Amino acid sequence: MRILPVWSGFPGRSHRGYLGLSSAYLVLASKTILYDTLGFGEREGLGQRLSALGVSLEAVEVVVLSHLHFDHAANVDLFPQAEVVVHERELDHAERVAQNPRRDPACLYVLLPLLERLRLRAVREEGELLPGLRLLHLPGHTPGLLGLEVQGAGALVSDAVKSRFDLEGPPALPCVDPEEALRSRLRVLKHPRIFPGHDVPLVRIGNRFVPEGMAELRLFYGEQEARFIL
Secondary structure, eight states: OEEEEEEOOOOOEETTEEOOOOOEEEEESSSEEEEOOBOGGGHHHHHHHHHHTTOOGGGOOEEEOSOOBTTTBTTGGGOTTSEEEEEHHHHHHHHHHHHOGGGOTTBOGGGHHHHHHSEEEEEOSOEEEETTEEEEEOOSSSTTOEEEEETTTEEEEEGGGOSGGGSSSSOOSSOSOHHHHHHHHHHHTTSSEEEETTSSOEEEETTEEEESSOOEEEEEETTEEEEEEO
16 A cells, blocks of 8 residues: 655645645555545646646545545545545534534535535444555544544544644644544554644654655745745
8 A cells, every 4th residue: 555645735824824735645555545635726736736646536436535624625526436435523513514604614514515416425433444444533623534544654634633733732723622632633643654634744753753854835926936845
């Protein structure tokens, strides 16, 4: 099995709010799996990026949506042929947010009718997705956040640990249940290698986690380019 980064996230925000630059990964196992579909601003380039990794949009067989926030689930409709895996608690949460969007402004509750038309698989428990792949329920950031443990490679944990800056202290915002989030973080940090929702992979060395590589953000202003590296 292999994990290929579609994009690694960037752990930053602006004066106008979150950049929303999240992580998404291909997992090449007995099926081709996409973990998260990025935000709407990356919609046009998602197919090109997958093609550069040797996988077409049509070749993705399973999409695991870690949760239904705008920066992780916006492009699920580009994969109508795929089985879409979402936790039942996440769907229930989106139904509640639809009644009052202020409960969780980041939640794409408008996806609910679309998900019903896709090959939706709502899961209730943790367990095997495919041989060597185990779904993890990591609530807190949202009620139904799903991680994916990849045997021999690490755990994709999305916003259960958003970045290297979320390894201790209060859980990063937004967070619907801080107590649950802290319990999920403790579970996540037992893995020797984790793939956060907004950073490069983090690997345990001794008693701390260190980034594997550099998180990079490139901005373009006409012909000029600015680079930010963490």
